[in-house]
Amino acid sequence: MSFGPLIPVTTMAGRIGVILLAVAFLVLFLALAKRRGDEFFRGFLVAVGTFLSFDLVVLHWVFRLHRLTIGPEADVIEPMFLVLGIVFIVYGLRVGKTKASA
Numbered sequence: 001m002s003f004g005p006l007i008p009v010t011t012m013a014g015r016i017g018v019i020l021l022a023v024a025f026l027v028l029f030l031a032l033a034k035r036r037g038d039e040f041f042r043g044f045l046v047a048v049g050t051f052l053s054f055d056l057v058v059l060h061w062v063f064r065l066h067r068l069t070i071g072p073e074a075d076v077i078e079p080m081f082l083v084l085g086i087v088f089i090v091y092g093l094r095v096g097k098t099k100a101s102a
Contacts, residue, residue: 015069019077042092049088057080 009015026048033044056078059065067074068081 003030012069012071012073015071016073016077019068045088045092049090049092052081052085054085055090056085 009018030041030044030048031071034041060067060078
């Protein structure tokens with residue numbers, strides 16, 4: 001049984017396009033989470049941020065199990081996602097604290 005790609009992507013533009021598609025879905029899910037209310041949205045941000053950060057550092061960099069892309073663009077995109085994940089976590093946790101203490 002082969003679990004190869006259903007749609008092979010062999011160019012850098014194609015790989016970046018797939019990542020942009022994933023980012024578009026992330027934005028869609030963030031918008032849907034925002035409609036559920038602030039508490040849900042902050043929790044969703046922390047969950048997504050934790051996944052982005054933990055997955056990148058542990059699975060991609062420490063164990064080298066997989067990469068976002070197989071080309072040199074991963075060396076630029078992955079650190080950007082790590083920073084984005086940390087920003088999501090900090091924002092999701094910080095906004096909740098400041099509103100709760102007010």
